[in-house]
Amino acid sequence: MIWRCYLSKVAVTYWHNTQTISMPVRDRVETAVKGGESVTPQWLVFAVITSMTLMLCIAINLRAYSIMNTEAQQNERLNTEIEQMTNENLAIQEEIHNLKTDSRAIEREARKIGMSRPNKKDFVPVN
Numbered sequence: 001m002i003w004r005c006y007l008s009k010v011a012v013t014y015w016h017n018t019q020t021i022s023m024p025v026r027d028r029v030e031t032a033v034k035g036g037e038s039v040t041p042q043w044l045v046f047a048v049i050t051s052m053t054l055m056l057c058i059a060i061n062l063r064a065y066s067i068m069n070t071e072a073q074q075n076e077r078l079n080t081e082i083e084q085m086t087n088e089n090l091a092i093q094e095e096i097h098n099l100k101t102d103s104r105a106i107e108r109e110a111r112k113i114g115m116s117r118p119n120k121k122d123f124v125p126v127n
Helices: 002-016 018-022 025-034 042-101 103-112
Strands: none
Touching: 042 103
């Protein structure tokens, strides 16, 4: 009996509501969306969130990869420069050692700057 009373109240509410009876089905769906109910499927929300997370991860990884690539190139360039300067430093140290110990090297450098022994005549080519 109670069940019948409840069912009849529901039926009366439905059948006496003129908006519900006269509205087509698609208008009822639009009304439901306007009323606060969501019709968006849950899988769509999950797919959007997952794709946005994936794009964010890819963007971060690509940026990190490009920075790492730039720093690796800079490291290679600096290592080459260090090697060149080390070789130049060794050549200068060898020249310093020769100038300290070898008398011929000292004379050769003295001639380069225009000096000579007191009793020796240097021939200077005239062009």
